[in-house]
Amino acid sequence: MSKLTDVPKRILIGRALRSDRLGETLLPKRVALPVFASDPLSSVAYAPGEVLLVLSIAGLSAYHFSPWIAVAVVVLMFTVVASYRQNVHAYPSGGGDYEVATTNLGPKAGLTVASALLVDYVLTVAVSISAGIENLGSAIPFVVENKVACAIGVIVLLTLMNLRGVRESGTLFAIPTYVFVAGVFLMIAWGAFRGVVLGDDMRAPTADFEIKPEHPGLAGFALVFLLLRAFSSGCAALTGVEAISNGVPGFRKPKSRNAATTLAMMGLLAVTMFCGIIALAAATDVRMAENPGRDLVHNGVPLGPGYVQDPVISQVAEAVFGHGSFLFMILAAATALVLFLAANTAYNGFPLLGSILAQDRYLPRQLHTRGDRLAFSNGIVLLAGAAMLLVWIYGADSTRLIQLYIVGVFVSFTLSQTGMVRHWNRLLRAEKDPAARRRMVRARAINAFGAFFTGLVLVVVLLTKFTHGAWVALLGMCIFYVTMTAIRRHYDRVAEEIAAPDAPGEDTVRPSRVHSVVLVSKVHRPALRALAYAKLMRSDTLEALSVNVDAEETRALREEWERRGIDVPLKVLDSPYREVTRPVIEYVKSLRAQSPRDVVSVIIPEYVVGHWYEHFLHNQSALRLKGRLLFTPGVMVTSVPYQLESSEAAKLRARRRQNWSAPGSARRGPAERTKDTSPRT
Secondary structure, three states, X not given: OHHHHHHHHHHHHOOOOOHHHHHHHOEOHHXXXXXXXXXXXXXXXXXXXXXXXXXXXXXHHHHHHHHHHHHHHHHHHHHHHHHHHHHHHHOOOOOHHHHHHHHHHOHHHHHHHHHHHHHHHHHHHHHHHHHHHHHHHOXXXXXXXOHHHHHHHHHHHHHHHHHOOHHHHHHHHHHHHHHHHHHHHHHHHHHHHHHHHHOOOOOOOOOOOEEOOOOOOOOOHHHHXXXXXXXXXXXXXXXXXXXXXXXXXXXXXXXXXXXXXXXHHHXXXXXXXXXXXXXXXXXXXXXXXXXXXXXXXXXXXXXXXOOOOOOHHHHHHHHHHOOOOXXXXXHHHHHHHHHHHHOHHHHHHHHHHHHHHHHOOOOOHHHHOOOOOOOOHHHHXXXXXXXXXXXXXXXXXXXXXXXXXXXXHHHHHHHHHHHHHHHHHHHHHHOOOHHHHHHHHHHHHHHHHHHHHHHHHHHHHHHHHHHHHHHHHHHHHHHHHHHHHHHHHHHHHHHHHHOOOOOXXXXXXXXXXXXXXXXXXXXXXXXXXXXXXXXXXXXXXXXXXXXXXXXXXXXXHHHHHHHHOOOOOEEEEEOOOOOOHHHHHHHHHHHHHHOOOOOEEEEEEEEEOOOHHHHHHOOHHHHHHHHHHOOOOOEEEEEEEEEOHHHHHHHHHHHHHHOOOOOOHHHHOOOOOOOOOOOOO
8 A cells, every 4th residue: 555655645745855865955045035935025915905905994085094004014024024133043943933932931922922823824824825816816717716616726736845845845936936026126116117207197997996985084093093903904014024033944054144134135025015016006096995896986886796806916017017918917927826825934834833842742743753855744734724724714715814814923923022032131141241242232122122013013903803803813822722732731641651760660570471573662661561571472582673763862762771771682773764664564574584484573562542532642653553564474463552541531431331320220120131932933
């Protein structure tokens, strides 16, 4: 079966890579920019439109506030970029906001940040793909008519591309991202030249429409609330900034400096494009409405439900380049493509964060392992599944999805910058060098301003977007938080229960005699019990077998083995492709080939759990091994179970159910089976 699945697997994701080739997947800055910053770069395609959509509630007169909202977004962008440049220098290990918050504010704050980022990454994929489908749908009606199916198809395609590896997918994403950036800059430059130098009258296709305000004459607090809501929608341009902080290990050396440079490049490009599109939208009289069929009016008549509203960037490009022109078509295609590829920021951030959380025992351990192409394949698949579910629930509607957006990212921004302030305070207490202290004080001031500003924006976002869908993002964060806490509690309980005692105990007592190959990964109670059972068999040879998929864990296993003086030889099989099953199978077959008449007994320690959901967290490698070994001639497989406390609780529950008596059974007594005396025919 493995050979049958290998062929389509290699066709889809490529040839497996050895572990020692991990360094070849590191990214130069020119590739890292589209890989880690495609989300904030592409958000300029829909963030200006979200600002105008909210302002349209008060009518066309509110549009003159859009430049000031753009200025506020620019100030926030520069603040966040400057703050994260401090992060990548102080914490280059790739933990990003999660590591900063956990180290400086405690595990609960770190878990809150992790929950917020996981939700935000899922929403990044859903929003980016949905926005791309809408942009593409303005040119291809079939895409609009089948939005959900097309969006899910794009997610599947993007997932396969990322499963092929970070570097390979990054190379594929670089070209359309740079084409999009170049196209937007060309549009801004040509639009400014036509308007300022040539004096051309550039008009968007919606310039002749009127806007019917939902709430005309807003003033006072209501107007302030509307402007704050428009600002919070424009802050979508900041999503994905933290991905570079999480992806520092993916850069070439010097990692921190390259990551900081990429951050600065990303901030400058995103700010310039965002401001340019806002300015051109005002110059070309773009009209947008949350309900275009009802609120956009032409010659006194509403446009009706059949009207499809094009995004701001499409309308501006049509006004600047001309409808159907070559440059217009190129920019439209690049915009749709880069919005699809913007999800790549999440495809790099979510699996990496999931791997770190799995290493810290907050998520299943399967998320910590790399796949055949040295990518965190399980995390990539999990992200794709969650994003497809959201797209299906919300009908691939970016306007509805974006209301859930940016809550999580500003939670992580605020807690991360607060943690950095405490980080600098701790270092300043011990630092004596005046020059170093000046640098730290400057960095602390930047992070303190970032914490204050992003915290203020978080309050604004929660106040203005809570009833419009932000509560769903908060609910998702709570679900992630509770789930990860429960998983950590389970792993901690199991680790404490199976920890090997220093003094000899019942797990190390040699009952009798036996041999075989005992599979071990760590020295804990289940492994010691399996070794003790193997000695009972009195085989001619007895050895313990481990597969080297992580050099650090293998080294720790050897040291613990020697420290305890275990009198069973330990053999370690190298696995350059990080496989466990195949090296064991090949080794067992080699033993059979040396002595065909002998029997090989493979002894596997296993956990016995009491809840169905705990099966997903344990024994996955054991199940695969048993499935393969059972079909290998001359090989016996023995499972040595180790009952966890949850299994004992399950046994007690089963016993109680068995002894349960129905009401009245004590008075009637149990029903007795009577002998059938009826005549037989």
